[in-house]
Amino acid sequence: MPERVRIAVLQAADRRLGAAAAAAFATSFPERPLEVRLHDADAEFLDLIERLWRVLLTIEKSPHAVWTCASPEEAVQEAHAVLSLRDCSSGAEVPIPSPDEWVAWPKEEDLKFWPHQILRWVRADEHPRELLLRHSRTPMHAWIDAVVARASAQR
Numbered sequence: 001m002p003e004r005v006r007i008a009v010l011q012a013a014d015r016r017l018g019a020a021a022a023a024a025f026a027t028s029f030p031e032r033p034l035e036v037r038l039h040d041a042d043a044e045f046l047d048l049i050e051r052l053w054r055v056l057l058t059i060e061k062s063p064h065a066v067w068t069c070a071s072p073e074e075a076v077q078e079a080h081a082v083l084s085l086r087d088c089s090s091g092a093e094v095p096i097p098s099p100d101e102w103v104a105w106p107k108e109e110d111l112k113f114w115p116h117q118i119l120r121w122v123r124a125d126e127h128p129r130e131l132l133l134r135h136s137r138t139p140m141h142a143w144i145d146a147v148v149a150r151a152s153a154q155r
Contacts, residue, residue: 004035004065005151007144008075011086012068013040015114017099018049021085023128023135025064026056030148033063039075048115051122056132080151097139 012018018040025036038053040046046068053066069075076082121128 004033005148006035006079007147008037008079008082010039010072010075010082010084012038013042013045013049014085017085019052019118019131020135022053022056023131024138024140026060026062027132027136028141028144030145032148032152036064036066037069037075039069039072048118052118055122056128081147097143
């Protein structure tokens with residue numbers, strides 16, 4: 001198996017972007033598998049988002065690995081790229097697309113119910129079909145592919 005490309009996702013438990021990022025990564029199949037390290041100051045919601053990542057990766061039969069880190073420093077250590085969800089920035093030379101280009105859902109008015117929806121997906125009360133479908137072909141996939149290509153060229 002090829003060496004994994006390491007990506008740190010900071011503020012991974014962002015209410016609007018966390019689930020969208022998880023779905024985009026789960027439906028992305030670049031040339032090399034990914035090692036995704038998640039961090040957020042909100043430990044409780046980070047745990048929920050990590051569980052969602054694992055559910056989505058399993059559903060999509062993705063080869064990517066994911067885990068949480070206790071500090072942002074730990075998450076970014078030896079990372080090929082850093083994705084910051086709250087300020088939508090990338091620590092890589094590859095610019096991240098604007099969330100308006102790749103996040104279709106949820107809308108602002110739905111955010112207060114969002115943790116409950118994520119929990120329904122994690123518990124398998126509902127299938128996250130719509131979430132995966134809405135984020136299966138987005139500019140985020142091009143960003144992931146560009147990060148993988150850049151990491152491969154540096155080897």
